[in-house]
Amino acid sequence: MVPQKFEYAAPDSLKSVLQLLDAGAKPLAGGMSLIPMMKLRLAAPEQLVDLQKVKELSYIRESGNAIHIGAMTTHYEVETFPVLLRKCPLLAETAAEIGDLQVRNRGTIGGSVAHADPSADYPAALQALEAKLVLIGAQKERTVSAAEFFVDAFTTVLEPGEIVREVIVPAEELGTGTRYEKVVQPASGFAIVGVAVRVRRSAGKISFVRVGITGLSNHSYRATSAEATLAGTTGAAADVQNAAALVAEGIDANSDLHASANYRKHLASVHAARAITTAISRAS
Amino acid sequence: MATTIAGVEKEKLVGKRLRRREDPRLITGTATYVDDIHLEDMQYAAIVRSPHAAARILSIEIAAAQNSPGVIAVFTGKDTEKVGGVPCGASLPGLRVPHHNVLAVGRVYFVGHPVAVVVAKDRYMAQDAADLVEVNYEPLPAVADPEKALAPGAAPVHPEWPDNVAFTFHQDGGDVDKAFAEADVVVKQRITSQRLIPMAMETRGVVAEWHGADRQLNLYTSTQIPHLVRTLVATMLGLDENRVRVITPEVGGGFGSKLNVYAEEALMGWIAQKIQKPVKWIETRRENFLCTIHGRGHVDYYELAAKRDGTILGIKLKIIQDVGAYHQLLTPAIPTLSVLMMPGIYKTQNIRADIVGAFTNCMPTDAYRGAGRPEATHGIERMVDILADELQIDPAEIRLKNFVANDQFPFHTATGLMYDSGNYAAPLKKALDLVDYGKLRQEQADARKQGKWIGIGISTYGEICAIGPSPATPAGGWESATVKIEPSGKVTIMTGACPHGQGEETTFAQIAADELGISVDDVLVVRGDTSIVQYGIGTFGSRGTAIGGTAVYFALQDLKEKIKKFGAVLLESDDVTFSGGNVVCNKTGQSKSLPEVAASAYRAMKLPPNTEPGLVSTRFWEPPNFTFPFGTHIVVSEIDGQTGEVKIRRYVAVDDCGNRINPLIIDGQVHGGIAQGIGQALWEQAVYDDNGQLLSGELTDYAVPRAHMMPWIESEHTTTPSPVNPLGVKGVGEAGTIGCSPAVVNSVVDALSPLGVRHIDMPLTPEKIWHILSKGA
């Protein structure tokens, strides 16, 4: 449990960080995934640049209809920040489900999404929220959608030298009901499956619905056929069941010691129904 | 209870919920563990281990490692061949004991098998160099499942024993054939108790220091048995036992996994001699998973014969014990404890047991909290429920019918034990009252109508503690204590039991404080250094208080007599009593305090007749019997009908461990034991694939229960003192683990009984339950 030799820098400005990244350094955010891999010597970066001291990456700001979350904001901050609790409760509720308190105090939203663990919690919410991610490198800054960002297991559109700078989520319209449901893997605390749902109702019908799924396959996704099935219905139990039955449709589900592919798919449907039901009950 | 101190009532401390005196240093991070030992010029060892479960070692290239910065030595199995084998302390007729080299020679037998060791200036350099050791293997077929290992054509773990049988054991009690012939009903079930990983929070670690001029080895090691380690490591290294000093600093959890002598302990001692410098090895969590003993690993075939009224007539049991690749210290003895416990607390006098120990290409199994008793209790408590289901008798009622009756104690079991004392119905009735059993069954019936899956599980366990009388143990079953009253009157207790988290620094002080009429703050409990403490056996098998505490008690009685003699001299009277910390003259009422008497005993100006100066007594107490605690655990669980997830709604534990010295510590032991029991019932499993790779080999996949996963535990007790020792205590270190798992599984099987479910093997993973629900629906 001792890592290989590496160089370490902890600058306090984003500019210095980007320069080091450009020169080939590996970014270290909360270290919840990278450090264990380094201790097992499965990861051996030659140079680490620690983002911990970069104050300009740690913030939660409301601006118009959006909330901007700096990459180095911890899960615990996301879980408890009043503006998020009020205006984007889905993200706060998701953050509260991550790992345990120690992990939530160290781990960061930027680090988590950049790592793109297929069982991480945030991606379900970010898909359902149609979040935007601002990526920055030494040369350029660009904004991508969550749908574009997550490519495969541990694979994102981040280019070498680029990091997530911030995550932008919408400030929910009044009356939006949301819910994150998760099946916890008992050892790691990761999601065997996680389902994030947002719904709005209008004139007794479901006028808006987003369903994000994580844990089931190699990357998170929006369950669009489930969304389409639910939209326009009254959101009655049967409607919910019909929609939920589609969340895993056509998905190449993963399998491990804790859940086979079939069971994972089943869990996704069960928990999608529960999440949708709760979200509807929270919508007004 | 109270004694008088010059007119003032002094409350007895035994029985009080005193906070643990060892905790401040533990929770403030100031305690010293092996990894906190730093010696001048200390070197670090990193061990190269096999990634294969079975392979021939074709070559080992060490040149690159030797030339790596900071490296002072690299050793392989060829260098250490003369070090004695890792010992197996247990013996059975016909036991096959493979020679267990400290570093593999020619062949590896399990993933993690040590192959080479690199010694360098620091841990980083040692690991860097270890990565450069190139071992060329020729992989061989492996077998990782005990039943597959015993099947014809299985890959032989040790070529010299192609049937993979490590030992067999047979025991008959009463007339089992007659019992089965006369039975109205026979129920049969295959029941497994899966391999578990003990998972002490502190991994193992060793620091070895060699003083060449004196041929003296100091060995710091995280163990439950420092004196036995001293004896056995001295033998392995060919050193004089009195020149090996084993120091056991704080131990961050053992649970049986440190009731052993490991290759690394001797290896570090050997390296320290070779390099003439101190050397440290701290086990990584990866190594802990792979190379510290595992627990359980049973496949059991049960048959229970009974009359239609539920009377159990006889039990047959065949145990297939997954041994692993070698015998560690007690490996073959563990399943024999299961046999001893197989009748549980039921009066049947007819048993037949067979054990087959199977070699597999896995880490050896050995003692893990409960060691053989949880497996046996799980088996019998499951079988009684299966019988109750077969006969449609309430599981509480069938138990009451078969309990050993109160007037049958001491009770001789068919397996050769003598149960000391018991009142088995008392905790069951108390637990049933606590859950309001009749009402609970009604609620269950109502819930079923609403499509809910609610189950009630009862486990009425008995167990063997205070292990144990010497004839029943491989290394002596007594325990030692030295009590010294210093000239100032302060008291030092040196216990051979080497407690390591069980709270005896507090409970032994409570005993001494009551006996001497002083404050617990005047008592210091010393353990864990073979140069300071007289020879002792150690802490395991719930023996610390029942045997070690009794040794303390008898040493205190010696000292009380001597205190009276010195007090009599000081008071110039023969008519004195010692009470409340003072020797009092019964005629004049004059008194001398313990410090005054102690000072006079050392000053020795005037000695009582036939009395030596000083106030020190050493006692080695040999118990006449084991003790047999018991209790009832009741679990109410609810199953999510859609996902198969099990939720424990209520957990009631009524434990009877005899007299209670510190109920707060007892609660802690019960809670910790139950946590490990629930861990086995619901989550934990050491999963080896067919090639002998440990798949649940890290905390990302091995589900150790954490605080937030635990139900609220309603802990209660009954008190049936043990006649075996004067303290009347029985032991409680393993009770929680032993009583727990069948209560959980019985509750889940009960919940699913409308589907005709009779048994589910642990762990009760949601997917397993979901499959049952899917099939049933």
Added chain:
Amino acid sequence: MKISGSHMLAVPPERAYQMMQDPDILARAVPGCEALEKTDENEYRMKMKMVLASLSGVFDGKIRIADLNPPSSFRLIVEGSGRPGFIKGDGLLHLAANANGGTEVSYHGDVQVGGTIAAVGQRLLDGTAKILIRKFFERLAACAN
């Protein structure tokens, strides 16, 4: 771990078969392949760098092709070992012409892993295997164009 799946190549089976036995093409198609040399008839030595998220490891490996049955099937045996542990794969590949003049390559086989990756990679193995195989066929497809 059992694996199975299928991928499309836009070339006829004869060409697809030939490509999958061509050291130059294999070197380009195997993800992370840093060097590949033919050591014997139907046997290759390979150095492969696997990079996945923060994980990285260099494997020295052997590829062996057996049970040749051109152009419809062959058996592929891949063995690799490195510091993170070892990987052994043994699979049967079937090539069948599809309606568009291309080839459907279906495979099923067994993957064994050992060492650290076996113990800590459990959760990731299934997904990782899928990625590597998909990448292999994507690159192979690129070579076909």
